[in-house]
Amino acid sequence: MSALPRGNLTPAPARLVLLGTGTVGTAFVARYRALQQRQLALPQLHWLANSRIALACADAPESALAQAQSAVAGAAVAAAWSDADALRAGDVLVDATASEAIAGEHAHWLARGVHVVTANKLGHGTCLQRSQVIARTCATGNARYGDAATVGAGLPLLSSIRALVAGGDRIHSIEGVLSGSLAWLFHRYDGATPFSQCVREAVAAGYTEPDPRIDLSGEDVRRKVLILARAAGVPLQAAQVRVDSLVPAALAAAALEAVDAGLEQLDAALAARCQQAQARGRRLCFVGHLDARGARVGLRELPSDHPLAGGRGTDNRVVIHSDRYCTQPLVIQGPGAGAQVTAAALLDDVLRIASR
Numbered sequence: 064m065s066a067l068p069r070g071n072l073t074p075a076p077a078r079l080v081l082l083g084t085g086t087v088g089t090a091f092v093a094r095y096r097a098l099q100q101r102q103l104a105l106p107q108l109h110w111l112a113n114s115r116i117a118l119a120c121a122d123a124p125e126s127a128l129a130q131a132q133s134a135v136a137g138a139a140v141a142a143a144w145s146d147a148d149a150l151r152a153g154d155v156l157v158d159a160t161a162s163e164a165i166a167g168e169h170a171h172w173l174a175r176g177v178h179v180v181t182a183n184k185l186g187h188g189t190c191l192q193r194s195q196v197i198a199r200t201c202a203t204g205n206a207r208y209g210d211a212a213t214v215g216a217g218l219p220l221l222s223s224i225r226a227l228v229a230g231g232d233r234i235h236s237i238e239g240v241l242s243g244s245l246a247w248l249f250h251r252y253d254g255a256t257p258f259s260q261c262v263r264e265a266v267a268a269g270y271t272e273p274d275p276r277i278d279l280s281g282e283d284v285r286r287k288v289l290i291l292a293r294a295a296g297v298p299l300q301a302a303q304v305r306v307d308s309l310v311p312a313a314l315a316a317a318a319l320e321a322v323d324a325g326l327e328q329l330d331a332a333l334a335a336r337c338q339q340a341q342a343r344g345r346r347l348c349f350v351g352h353l354d355a356r357g358a359r360v361g362l363r364e365l366p367s368d369h370p371l372a373g374g375r376g377t378d379n380r381v382v383i384h385s386d387r388y389c390t391q392p393l394v395i396q397g398p399g400a401g402a403q404v405t406a407a408a409l410l411d412d413v414l415r416i417a418s419r
Contacts, residue, residue, distance in 0.1 A: 089132075178206050210290070221291070
């Protein structure tokens with residue numbers, strides 16, 4: 064049989080791969096199925112994996128998800144997470160993990176032509192060199208990097224900053240309530256209820272990281288400040304972001320299983336800060352700030368009419384000053400925590416890539 068003419072060859076359809084089967088991964092599968100039922104043009108969910116197992120989805124991703132969540136650790140853990148040989152150009156990989164190892168593979172997958180959609184902040188939110196390699200690989204190749212879920216859970220934040228820079232605008236400062244969990248905590252906390260109890264409520268609601276110290280330490284906000292800075296073209300190093308942690312040294316050093324019992328160590332200091340702010344008619348907000356003088360993260364007392372003081376619940380609220388938005392800043396606000404909004408942001412990026 065003679066070979067088919069080259070012009071008749073049809074590229075293999077793009078496949079969708081999900082890494083991470085926790086709360087965000089679970090919400091992703093549920094929303095994926097809902098969008099399928101609405102007949103949106105999504106790539107087929109081919110397989111999913113966690114740190115224990117990788118499973119083909121076929122036409123039953125819910126079944127594969129349940130099996131993956133109940134799996135025990137096996138010998139093929141590394142392959143389940145990072146076997147790039149199983150992916151081909153045009154596939155879309157969704158990183159719903161917080162894994163350093165997976166973030167370290169992003170640029171490698173992109174170089175192979177695999178699109179990466181991520182809620183994992185460790186790609187652009189830690190090492191500057193890694194962030195620059197990701198950006199350079201996207202600029203010189205055909206693969207796209209969807210990172211809207213890394214800051215603001217899909218709010219038009221990164222896209223707005225990048226559009227301003229691409230249009231020649233000069234950004235003077237970015238500041239915001241960037242953690243949905245800390246936004247919720249300081250909206251909930253009024254000094255009447257111990258802060259430790261509010262933290263436990265946030266953990267139970269799924270607003271915080273599994274280890275709430277990541278949120279309370281300001282590390283999550285530091286990562287988001289780095290992502291925003293790099294989107295604005297500022298080559299900021301992690302060590303250049305000054306962070307004022309809420310976590311006392313003893314709690315920071317505690318084993319993970321001892322964290323819940325140690326949360327009361329937060330109460331006295333936060334009660335004093337709250338009382339002081341209330342006496343001045345101000346509100347406590349945990350803020351990340353970036354300008355020409357540097358970057359900082361920490362708890363601030365803000366007047367009630369400050370642009371960042373108006374959020375509710377898990378709202379992220381970001382204020383951007385630039386040449387264009389000089390007298391009156393650009394304010395972007397919306398829900399910034401929760402598995403459902405994060406999953407929606409991931410699938411928004413998947414759809415954008417699929418449509419192109």
